[in-house]
Amino acid sequence: MSDLKDNFTISKAGPDNNLKVISDKPDTRNVILLKSAVPGKKYIIERIIGGHVINGRLNAMGILPKEVITVIFQTWGGPLTIAVKGVRIALGRGITHKIEVSEINDG
Amino acid sequence: MMDSDSDVLLENGETFAKREFSNTAGKLRTITAALVGSPNCGKTTIFNNLTGARQHVGNYPGVTVEQKSGHAIFKGYDISIIDLPGTYSLTAFSAEEAVTRKHLIYSRPDVIINIVDASNLERNLYLTSQLVELGSRLILVFNMSDILNKSGTLINNEVLSELLGAPIINTVGSKNIGTADILSKVIETFENTKSTKAVRINYGEEIEHEISRMSDYLSRILDFTASFTGKYDKRWASIKLLEQDKEVSEEIGLLLDKKSTILLSDFVKKTIKHITGIFAARPATVIVQSRYGFINGALKEATIKKNEMVLSFSDKLDKVLLNRFFGLPIFGLIMWIIFQLAFKVGDYPTRWLGLGFEKLAVLISGIMPESLLRSLLVDGIIRGVGGVLVFTPKIAILFIGISILEDTGYMARAAFIMDRIMHKIGLHGKSFIPMLIGFGCTIPAYMCCRTLEDKNDRMITMHINTFMSCGGRLPIYILFAGVFFSKNAGSVIFSIYVIGIVMAVLFAKVLRATRFKGEAEPFVMELPVYRLPTAKGVAFHMWDRTWQYIKKAGTVIVAVSVIMWILFTFPRVGLAQQADTSSRVAAVTQSYNKNEISSQQFKDQLSGIQTAAGSAKLEYSAAGRIGKFIEPVFKPLGFDWKLALASIGGIAGKEVVVSTLGTIYSISGSENNSAELKNAVSNDYNPLTAYSFMLFSLLYFPCIASLAVFKKEAGTREMFFQIGFTLLLAWSVSFIVFQVGRIFI
Numbered sequence: 001m002s003d004l005k006d007n008f009t010i011s012k013a014g015p016d017n018n019l020k021v022i023s024d025k026p027d028t029r030n031v032i033l034l035k036s037a038v039p040g041k042k043y044i045i046e047r048i049i050g051g052h053v054i055n056g057r058l059n060a061m062g063i064l065p066k067e068v069i070t071v072i073f074q075t076w077g078g079p080l081t082i083a084v085k086g087v088r089i090a091l092g093r094g095i096t097h098k099i100e101v102s103e104i105n106d107g
Numbered sequence: 108m109m110d111s112d113s114d115v116l117l118e119n120g121e122t123f124a125k126r127e128f129s130n131t132a133g134k135l136r137t138i139t140a141a142l143v144g145s146p147n148c149g150k151t152t153i154f155n156n157l158t159g160a161r162q163h164v165g166n167y168p169g170v171t172v173e174q175k176s177g178h179a180i181f182k183g184y185d186i187s188i189i190d191l192p193g194t195y196s197l198t199a200f201s202a203e204e205a206v207t208r209k210h211l212i213y214s215r216p217d218v219i220i221n222i223v224d225a226s227n228l229e230r231n232l233y234l235t236s237q238l239v240e241l242g243s244r245l246i247l248v249f250n251m252s253d254i255l256n257k258s259g260t261l262i263n264n265e266v267l268s269e270l271l272g273a274p275i276i277n278t279v280g281s282k283n284i285g286t287a288d289i290l291s292k293v294i295e296t297f298e299n300t301k302s303t304k305a306v307r308i309n310y311g312e313e314i315e316h317e318i319s320r321m322s323d324y325l326s327r328i329l330d331f332t333a334s335f336t337g338k339y340d341k342r343w344a345s346i347k348l349l350e351q352d353k354e355v356s357e358e359i360g361l362l363l364d365k366k367s368t369i370l371l372s373d374f375v376k377k378t379i380k381h382i383t384g385i386f387a388a389r390p391a392t393v394i395v396q397s398r399y400g401f402i403n404g405a406l407k408e409a410t411i412k413k414n415e416m417v418l419s420f421s422d423k424l425d426k427v428l429l430n431r432f433f434g435l436p437i438f439g440l441i442m443w444i445i446f447q448l449a450f451k452v453g454d455y456p457t458r459w460l461g462l463g464f465e466k467l468a469v470l471i472s473g474i475m476p477e478s479l480l481r482s483l484l485v486d487g488i489i490r491g492v493g494g495v496l497v498f499t500p501k502i503a504i505l506f507i508g509i510s511i512l513e514d515t516g517y518m519a520r521a522a523f524i525m526d527r528i529m530h531k532i533g534l535h536g537k538s539f540i541p542m543l544i545g546f547g548c549t550i551p552a553y554m555c556c557r558t559l560e561d562k563n564d565r566m567i568t569m570h571i572n573t574f575m576s577c578g579g580r581l582p583i584y585i586l587f588a589g590v591f592f593s594k595n596a597g598s599v600i601f602s603i604y605v606i607g608i609v610m611a612v613l614f615a616k617v618l619r620a621t622r623f624k625g626e627a628e629p630f631v632m633e634l635p636v637y638r639l640p641t642a643k644g645v646a647f648h649m650w651d652r653t654w655q656y657i658k659k660a661g662t663v664i665v666a667v668s669v670i671m672w673i674l675f676t677f678p679r680v681g682l683a684q685q686a687d688t689s690s691r692v693a694a695v696t697q698s699y700n701k702n703e704i705s706s707q708q709f710k711d712q713l714s715g716i717q718t719a720a721g722s723a724k725l726e727y728s729a730a731g732r733i734g735k736f737i738e739p740v741f742k743p744l745g746f747d748w749k750l751a752l753a754s755i756g757g758i759a760g761k762e763v764v765v766s767t768l769g770t771i772y773s774i775s776g777s778e779n780n781s782a783e784l785k786n787a788v789s790n791d792y793n794p795l796t797a798y799s800f801m802l803f804s805l806l807y808f809p810c811i812a813s814l815a816v817f818k819k820e821a822g823t824r825e826m827f828f829q830i831g832f833t834l835l836l837a838w839s840v841s842f843i844v845f846q847v848g849r850i851f852i
Contacts (some may be wrong), residue, residue, distance in 0.1 A: 052391055060198060060395070061195055064392060064395055073429065075527070090519070090520075090522075091630065094530070098629070
């Protein structure tokens with residue numbers, strides 16, 4: 001619950017909150033923040049919270065909604081590396097709080 | 108697919124460029140080409156192959172911070188090639204992207220050469236999809252195609268080329284394979300008068316509908332044949348407006364009156380809202396997804412056989428190097444080893460060079476009769492420039508270390524490791540890379556700050572980069588630490604570097620809290636696959652940077668040395684004083700000859716007279732007077748007028764500090780027994796003064812050239828701020844260290 005509150009303040013503080021991204025309709029998927037993701041597991045990106053500049057930068061690197069990513073490894077407190085479109089990308093602690101993902105069950 | 112009318116593959120671009128030149132000199136047709144590519148795609152290597160230049164290549168983003176251009180003379184054409192900064196997209200989110208896009212749109216190169224990392228087509232072709240939209244003549248260069256082949260994936264280039272609307276050439280940049288093919292294709296594409304089949308990315312019914320509505324709107328209010336708008340078409344402008352591209356909307360705003368601008372902005376806002384309503388995502392995201400969709404589709408169709416790339420080795424290595432406990436200590440250890448190597452191993456060649464210059468000075472003193480010219484050569488140039496050149500081996504080793512870190516791909520990891528710490532000081536890991544480069548030279552470090560997207564991040568990183576001790580300051584530490592802390596010199600120098608880092612951290616916080624408020628940009632960075640650096644590559648980069656150092660010694664430092672020598676030599680002491688010295692020498696010699704004093708007493712008295720005469724000569728000179736004049740300012744720091752003067756000389760370049768001291772002592776030293784700089788320094792100062800002086804040299808702005816770059820990158824106001832605050836800080840820190848130290852010593 002506190003996460004949701006966080007998100008709200010983040011998007012409100014963003015450069016263009018009049019263009020707030022509306023997330024996918026809530027469904028049965030278990031949506032978590034990327035910072036809590038487990039290394040070795042695959043996730044699908046649900047949405048990226050934040051202004052359009054940060055969205056644009058992430059998008060250009062292949063990080064965008066509906067994209068499947070694998071969490072490679074995590075240091076503590078949030079920073080982690082992910083595999084997306086065949087490359088490894090390091091995400092700092094701030095940004096892992098702004099990406100919502102849901103786990104993919106391969107089975 | 109591959110053009111085969113030139114199957115000449117020579118050693119490097121330079122050789123065949125020269126050969127071609129001799130045949131066709133005089134009537135060359137010119138083509139302009141621009142190299143574009145994502146970071147880490149090997150673009151700079153290709154540029155070097157094409158132009159024969161030796162640009163620096165690094166396995167991390169932001170190496171190409173400036174537009175570099177070169178020429179290739181090929182088959183009667185003079186192809187001028189511009190290497191643009193690496194970018195992931197053309198949406199202008201960072202300074203580099205803006206540079207690249209502006210060049211492509213406003214300078215309109217004849218041909219765009221898009222370098223693509225073939226081992227990672229999907230992500231790299233994203234940029235391609237945006238280049239395709241520009242509608243320019245485009246060539247795709249699939250670099251590192253050997254890695255793709257090794258992975259077992261097979262791509263039908265012909266099909267892919269058809270789908271992307273651009274020819275494809277396979278190259279292996281590191282082995283210089285395919286260089287001539289690129290040049291042939293550039294000429295062929297340039298001469299092909301048939302307009303290329305325009306490939307249009309389909310953004311789906313709804314978006315396409317809005318694009319055409321927007322295009323109609325734009326063509327009603329704008330003239331797309333005019334000089335400014337004519338650079339891009341209305342479809343492209345419409346897409347950019349939907350993507351909320353700030354630059355394009357500002358540019359269009361310039362062409363409109365206030366009312367139309369507001370109307371257009373309303374129209375765009377409404378459209379964006381409408382699309383957001385349909386897709387539950389802003390149009391920018393939908394457009395990006397469509398571009399990736401376009402690429403995926405093309406790749407699917409063109410892929411004959413696919414094999415997942417396994418990055419297990421890289422990942423395993425990362426598990427150790429990025430480990431939450433070991434990552435930072437490993438990084439610290441690596442840096443410590445590099446410094447130890449530079450100072451311990453580099454000490455031998457440095458000593459040999461020192462001996463060489465000493466021999467040269469003695470030789471010239473022996474050949475030439477005593478004259479002003481001899482003094483200029485020996486005291487001015489050899490002592491001045493030699494004093495700087497002797498440190499070349501140490502600096503070269505340091506550069507080898509940094510080059511290896513860059514080429515292996517470790518540098519990006521270092522940035523990641525440092526992100527946590529950098530975050531605490533209000534910056535992010537990316538700021539760490541310019542700071543690391545700053546250990547080599549502050550000038551490229553300032554330029555590398557362009558990779559930082561946020562202006563506040565950039566300004567803070569530039570201001571604190573001064574405290575990253577550059578190679579030019581190293582000779583000062585080596586001299587003073589070597590003389591006063593001989594056994595612990597390595598550790599003392601290390602401590603200076605650490606203090607620099609601490610200052611950087613402190614001022615990052617202060618600047619963030621005062622002048623550049625706001626949050627640090629989040630850290631997002633590609634971690635390139637680890638590569639084994641080639642000896643050739645590392646040698647090139649090391650040489651490239653070391654050569655800059657040597658060149659500086661040969662130009663700026665020679666000039667400053669001569670100026671300093673003039674200031675130190677004129678005005679000369681009066682004849683009466685010279686005669687006085689001679690008569691005193693004669694008197695001592697006489698008493699020695701009469702056996703009134705022992706040989707030891709004679710030597711002591713003689714050198715006493717000569718030193719006194721030397722000092723008098725110096726203090727009489729213009730430089731001596733200047734030094735005396737400013738001495739009071741530096742006195743509280745423990746500096747005498749010589750150190751004060753050396754610090755002022757250091758504004759031209761910190762290497763000058765040592766060369767100035769060399770000149771001072773060479774002139775004041777007795778004529779036939781030129782005291783070595785080290786001995787002279789050890790006589791005049793103590794460890795406390797030495798440390799205070801090293802700190803002062805560390806903290807004030809690096810050099811005049813760096814200030815020029817600072818002004819270019821950050822503006823005049825920031826440059827003056829930089830000068831003021833570093834001088835004040837340097838003075839205060841040295842003052843505290845000296846005054847507090849005095850209590851204990």
